[in-house]
Amino acid sequence: MNVKKIFRKKHINIAKYAIVALVFIIWVGFFDNHNFKEQFKYQMKINDLEEEKEYYLKKIREDSTRLSELNTNDENLEKYAREKYYMKKKGEEIFLVKEKNED
Numbered sequence: 883m884n885v886k887k888i889f890r891k892k893h894i895n896i897a898k899y900a901i902v903a904l905v906f907i908i909w910v911g912f913f914d915n916h917n918f919k920e921q922f923k924y925q926m927k928i929n930d931l932e933e934e935k936e937y938y939l940k941k942i943r944e945d946s947t948r949l950s951e952l953n954t955n956d957e958n959l960e961k962y963a964r965e966k967y968y969m970k971k972k973g974e975e976i977f978l979v980k981e982k983n984e985d
Contacts, residue, residue, distance in 0.1 A: 948962075
């Protein structure tokens with residue numbers, strides 16, 4: 883066989899595989915259900931959910947600390963009830979003072 887023919891056949895085979903691989907990459911990258919754009923949106927959603935998770939874990943820790951303080955100390959419980967729910971003892975008066983917001 884001629885060396886040029888063998889080289890041409892190998893070159894054509896390599897070109898076929900390269901074209902098929904390129905078409906496959908383009909198809910998966912842009913037209914598939916899991917394309918690059920969708921993957922980017924999924925990653926952004928994951929990041930947002932992780933930030934939200936951290937926020938809620940922080941709130942849980944703060945509320946757990948506050949709850950343990952309220953359960954162990956009656957003075958803290960009374961102060962919390964007065965400030966949050968405007969509770970009062972018999973014969974007391976409550977005055978609410980609202981501050982102006984300077985916008």
